[in-house]
Amino acid sequence: MSGAEGTLSQRIRGEIEDLIRSGAWAPGRKVPSELELMGQFGCSRMTVNKAMSALADEGLIVRRRRAGSFVARPRVHSAVLDIPDIQAEIVARGEAYRFDLLDRRRREARAEEAALAGDLLALRGLHVAGDRPFALEDRLISLAAVPEAAGLDFADESPGAWLLHHVPWTEAENRISAVGASGEEARLLALDEGAALLAVERRTWRAGEPVTWVRQLFPGEAYDLVARFGPAR
Amino acid sequence: MSGAEGTLSQRIRGEIEDLIRSGAWAPGRKVPSELELMGQFGCSRMTVNKAMSALADEGLIVRRRRAGSFVARPRVHSAVLDIPDIQAEIVARGEAYRFDLLDRRRREARAEEAALAGDLLALRGLHVAGDRPFALEDRLISLAAVPEAAGLDFADESPGAWLLHHVPWTEAENRISAVGASGEEARLLALDEGAALLAVERRTWRAGEPVTWVRQLFPGEAYDLVARFGPAR
DNA sequence: GAGTGGTCTAGACCACAAT
DNA sequence: TTGTGGTCTAGACCACTCC
Numbered sequence: 001m002s003g004a005e006g007t008l009s010q011r012i013r014g015e016i017e018d019l020i021r022s023g024a025w026a027p028g029r030k031v032p033s034e035l036e037l038m039g040q041f042g043c044s045r046m047t048v049n050k051a052m053s054a055l056a057d058e059g060l061i062v063r064r065r066r067a068g069s070f071v072a073r074p075r076v077h078s079a080v081l082d083i084p085d086i087q088a089e090i091v092a093r094g095e096a097y098r099f100d101l102l103d104r105r106r107r108e109a110r111a112e113e114a115a116l117a118g119d120l121l122a123l124r125g126l127h128v129a130g131d132r133p134f135a136l137e138d139r140l141i142s143l144a145a146v147p148e149a150a151g152l153d154f155a156d157e158s159p160g161a162w163l164l165h166h167v168p169w170t171e172a173e174n175r176i177s178a179v180g181a182s183g184e185e186a187r188l189l190a191l192d193e194g195a196a197l198l199a200v201e202r203r204t205w206r207a208g209e210p211v212t213w214v215r216q217l218f219p220g221e222a223y224d225l226v227a228r229f230g231p232a233r
Numbered sequence: 234m235s236g237a238e239g240t241l242s243q244r245i246r247g248e249i250e251d252l253i254r255s256g257a258w259a260p261g262r263k264v265p266s267e268l269e270l271m272g273q274f275g276c277s278r279m280t281v282n283k284a285m286s287a288l289a290d291e292g293l294i295v296r297r298r299r300a301g302s303f304v305a306r307p308r309v310h311s312a313v314l315d316i317p318d319i320q321a322e323i324v325a326r327g328e329a330y331r332f333d334l335l336d337r338r339r340r341e342a343r344a345e346e347a348a349l350a351g352d353l354l355a356l357r358g359l360h361v362a363g364d365r366p367f368a369l370e371d372r373l374i375s376l377a378a379v380p381e382a383a384g385l386d387f388a389d390e391s392p393g394a395w396l397l398h399h400v401p402w403t404e405a406e407n408r409i410s411a412v413g414a415s416g417e418e419a420r421l422l423a424l425d426e427g428a429a430l431l432a433v434e435r436r437t438w439r440a441g442e443p444v445t446w447v448r449q450l451f452p453g454e455a456y457d458l459v460a461r462f463g464p465a466r
Numbered sequence: 467g468a469g470t471g472g473t474c475t476a477g478a479c480c481a482c483a484a485t
Numbered sequence: 486t487t488g489t490g491g492t493c494t495a496g497a498c499c500a501c502t503c504c
Contacts, residue, residue, distance in 0.1 A: 007492065033470065044494045046279075049471080066470050066502040178411035178431035178453025196429035196453070198411035220411025220429070240473065266489065277475045282491080299483045299489045 012041055012051035020060050020071050021169040021207045031061055031069040060169070074168035084200075084225075086216075087161040090129045098128040099158040102188075106143075106150070115203045116210050119143040121150065123159055126188055133189045135223070139214040146211060160214065167206055175201040178220060189219055196220035245274055245284035253293050253304050254402045254440045264294055264302040293402070307401035317433075317458075319449075320394040323362045331361040332391040335421075339376075339383070348436045349443050352376040354383065356392055359421055366422045368456070372447040379444060393447065400439055408434040411453060422452055429453035 005014060019025045032040070037048040052069060055061045063069045090097040103124040109116045121141040127134040139159050141149045146167055154162065163170075179199050186193040198218040204211045238247060252258045265273065270281040285302060288294045296302045323330040336357040342349045353373045360368040372392050374382045379400055387395065396403075412432050419426040431451040437444045 009492080035470085044496090046495090047493060049473090050492090052471085063471060064502080065472080065500070066468085066504090068470065174458075176409055176431070176458040177456065178429040178451070180427075180429040180453075194413075194427055194429075196411040196413040196427075198409070198431075199453075218411070220413075220432075223410065225407075225409040242473080268489085277477090279476090279493095280474060283473090285490085296490060297483075298481070298491080299485090299487080301489065 008041065008043055009047050009050040009054075012037065012043075012048060013054050016051070016055060017058075017060060018207065020055075023168075023206070025071050027071050027073045027168060029071045031071060033068055074164070084216075085161055085164055086127045086135060087158050090127070090134065093129075095129045099154060100126045100128060101154055102126060104153070109140075109142075113140065113213070115213055116140055116142050117144070123154065125154070125158065127158060134218070136185060136188050136217045137214060139212060141212045142210055145206065145209050159212075163204075163212060167211055170204045170206045170211055172202050172204045176225065177201075179217070181217070185217060189217070191219060198223055198225070200225070241274065241276055242280045242283040242287075245270065245276075245281060246287050249284070249288060250291075250293060251440070253288075256401075256439070258304050260304050260306045260401060262304045264304060266301055307397070317449075318394055318397055319360045319368055320391050323360070323367065326362075328362045332387060333359045333361060334387055335359060337386070342373075342375075346373065346446070348446055349373055349375050350377070356387065358387070358391065360391065367451070369418060369421050369450045370447060372445060374445045375443055378439065378442050392445075396437075396445060400444055403437045403439045403444055405435050405437045409458065410434075412450070414450070418450060422450070424452060431456055431458070433458070 005011065016025075016031065025031070031052075034045050034048045034052065037052075038045055041048065052061065052063065056063050056069075059072055061069050062072045087097050087099070101123065103122070105122050107120055107122055109118055109120050113120075119142075121143055123137075123139045123141070125137050125139075127137060137158075137160070141159065141163070143150050146163070148166065149159075149162075152162065177199050179197050180194040181189065181191055181197050183193050185191075185197065186195060189195075189197075191197075198220045199215065200218070201213075201215045203213050238244065249258075249264065258264070264285075267278050267281045267285065270285075271278055274281065285294065285296065289296050289302075292305055294302050295305045320330050320332070334356065336355070338355050340353055340355055342351055342353050346353075352375075354376055356370070356372045356374070358370050358372075359366055360370060370391075370393070374392065374396070376383050379396070381399070382392075382395075385395065410432050412430050413427040414422065414424055414430050416426050418424075418430065419428060422428075422430075424430075431453045432448065433451070434446075434448045436446050
């Protein structure tokens with residue numbers, strides 16, 4: 001939470017940002033107009049406008065003349081490095097997608113899982129494109145952050161896709177490395193033991209609270225992560 | 234080049250941005266004050282300020298009260314995904330750094346090297362940390378974009394570090410994958426054939442012009458790419 | 467037609483750091 | 486001390502688009 005810093009326009013921006021990131025204002029909800037916010041904060045329209053423009057640049061709100069401003073529907077595609085929605089990517093290629101849940105259990109966080117605490121859902125599953133294994137996924141979900149997850153079986157929707165659609169506005173840290181496949185991993189991915197895998201490990205927070213940890217293993221030659229950056233404008 | 238769009242403040246921003254990205258205004262150079270720009274563009278200070286604040290947010294300029302605004306020294310660390318300065322990383326860890334140039338030749342771009350054209354410098358070298366191979370690098374440099382590179386032997390400084398310091402404000406696209414080491418690659422990196430390598434392939438432009446292409450192979454377990462994103466503020 | 471955002475103006479006061 | 490940026494105000498006109 002952070003709606004109490006610095007200048008007035010930063011404070012306005014922070015307060016609204018907190019409401020959105022915490023989930024209190026759901027996607028699609030109307031944001032007060034600049035005139036209303038002028039009243040609420042007792043300031044000029046330029047000051048409100050600065051805050052709202054910043055939120056729009058960030059992609060947190062969408063602004064339309066005459067209609068007003070609204071909490072944006074979260075874009076899955078970050079400009080710089082996707083949180084890959086594997087399901088959506090496979091479907092977009094025209095292949096059949098399936099998520100095979102291999103293991104599902106509830107347990108307490110272990111000490112070494114510093115990022116997460118308390119009651120967890122631990123999942124292992126395989127993303128399948130057509131009939132070809134696409135990625136092996138191990139995931140922990142904090143039930144403190146996402147209690148609704150406790151009741152799901154993730155048969156129709158992968159945990160990643162479900163989280164993307166139900167817990168918007170998260171922050172994430174990715175670690176990317178290459179590993180040789182263990183015997184078990186090789187078997188599940190239909191590769192030879194020792195084959196090169198791209199390992200993506202990601203921790204995700206919402207409004208400072210840990211939400212999920214995931215490690216995805218991709219057959220290296222079959223998957224490229226693309227990250228582009230440069231002038232936005 | 235893009236200094237001719239939209240609103241007045243966008244135009245101001247665009248014109249200055251072009252001057253910086255093209256290299257015409259070198260890092261450290263003083264940017265005209267808001268008062269001067271008000272005169273040049275015949276507008277109010279708020280309009281100039283909006284443009285300059287945006288440039289500062291982008292990291293292209295640094296603003297200091299009383300002193301003025303200056304073209305920023307390029308930060309090697311992008312907020313989202315580094316263009317890794319391998320040399321700096323190794324030195325920062327307190328290890329000795331060495332770049333062994335294995336091959337260096339000039340040649341014309343081939344048809345399949347769509348990104349680059351004309352006269353190229355083609356390099357192969359090994360980044361060494363202490364006495365341990367750290368990364369194998371193949372690189373092409375466009376001599377049309379960077380004619381100064383023709384005269385360098387890259388004995389003291391790796392090509393990547395040299396480019397980072399001499400060709401600022403580039404845009405880049407990274408592709409990241411995992412591959413098994415070929416016999417030659419394994420030999421140079423002192424690994425077993427087939428060992429998992431993290432492959433980072435990057436193309437870089439400056440002001441729309443291709444500058445360099447590079448492919449770096451890291452022993453997978455020894456190197457992590459970290460990419461973090463979320464609220465800036 | 468009227469409500470909303472998009473942009474701009476002319477002016478103001480303040481904080482800061484270089485001189 | 487003084488030039489510079491940082492922020493804000495109160496007002497304005499315009500463009501768009503929903504009603």
